Amino acid sequence: METKEETSNIEAFSTEQGPIMSSVKHENGLTSAHTIDHDSWQQVGLLLVTSFNCGYILSFSNLMLVPLGWTWGIICLVVVGLYTAYANWLLAAFHFINGQRFIRYRDLMGFLFGREMYYITWVFQYSTILLANMGFILLGGKALKEINSEFSDSPLRLQYYIIITGAAYFLFAFLIPTMSAMRRWLGISTILTFTYIIILLVVLVKDGKSNKNKDYKIHGSKAGKVFNGFGAISAIIVCNTSGLLLEIQSTLRKPAVENMRKALYTQYTAGLLVYYGVSIVGYWAYGSVVSAYLPEELSGPKWVKIVINFAAFLQSIVSQHMFLAPIHETLDTKFLKLDESMDSKENIKRRFYVRALLFSFNTFVTAAFPFMGDFVNLFGSFTLIPITFVFPSMIFLKVKGKTARLEKKAWHWSNIILFSLLAVVTTISAVRLIVNDVQQYSFFANT
DSSP states (O other): OOOHHHHHHHHHHOSOOOOOOTTOOEETTEEOSSOOSOBOHHHHHHHHHHHHTSGGGGGHIIIIITTTHHHHHHHHHHHHHHHHHHHHHHHHGGGEETTEEOOSHHHHHHHHHOHHHHHHHHHHHHHHHHHHHHHHHHHHHHHHHHHHHTTOSSOOOHHHHHHHHHHHHHHHHHHSOSSGGGGGGHHHHHHHHHHHHHHHHHHHHHHHHHOOOOOOOOOSOHHHHHHHHHHHHHHHHHHHOOSOHHHHHTTBOSSHHHHHHHHHHHIIIIIHHHHHHHHHHHHHHHGGGOOSSGGGGOOSOHHHHHHHHHHHHHHHHHHHHHHHHHHHHHHHHHHSOTTSOTTSHHHHHHHHHHHHHHHHHHHHHHHHOTTHHHHHHHHIIIIIHIIIIIHHHHHHHHHHTTTSOHHHHHHHHHHHHHHHHHHHHHHHHHHHHHHHHHHHOOTTOOO
């Protein structure tokens, strides 16, 4: 049974309180402008597969395997993939605690550990989300610039394409306001995803067979190899998880725990095989000199690069929306009129302004720092590792610690200690990389 104290705790840690409207679900004192308890696990599973096979996978050969080489690279891909799947599987079980549903990660952490953990989780999540979106904008800009370079020897500066990408993302987020509303676009996203991935794999295999001088050695000083290796582990974590599981799970109809786990099985089987497959084949084809953006390496006719880049750009418009949806939910619940429809005249106007401000900020920062991938690694290390690995074990010990067996307690304490240390080491590695790149690039650099 829910006590009055527990109910007041939940309400205290929810910053999105407001009156109920017809399209809003209201559970345990929590209010949201977005849809809750609606989607099937098949829809969410497809959403995860397509979103994690976005344009980011075009950089994973360089980020994940070049610093680690074949042996350690494959070991880390397997171990991190399995561990990430387990951590998300574990966290999915805590979407309900004693019958109470938690639709936001920060609400769960605040309820169990107090107001300070509510805000720590909020900062960790939103820092990761914002910087991941900036990475999407940068990759979209690079794709458009690559297309233009096929038609011109002197393409426009990267910043122009970043602005175009930011505008396209804004338009989609304005017209398709919620994660559940993406349902009609998942078919298009799936076609785009497998279009550019199949063409890409065909060209990679062709290039790999013709490239007889592949070098798979790990270059650099001993210290550099170690730091770069931890940076690669951070990138592997980023490619496998978002830190948004409870927010994604909130859209699922009941039984939400069982359905979320079915969706996760889809991601960590079908989805993982694709993004790992592209990363491995890309590294095999070009070795340690593989580009940070795979299409730059491709041989073949002009249309191949154009199709791959254009399909990746269009697919990213859809996939980026899933990762940014929790911020849209927070802003919509805060600033929209919850006693009116999402598509009322007043709410359309407010949604326009809120989305415009968010994407204007993200686009400006991306244009100013076109090596944003380094910052994504930083927050992937500093924030995503605790959210994915440390917090779920903390939750388990808090909720089930009194009744759990000793070996389970030891297991979760070891997770907390191990991944806290990993977060420190990978953060140092990411900061080191940023310092090196800041010396090479200037603000608004045309990379």
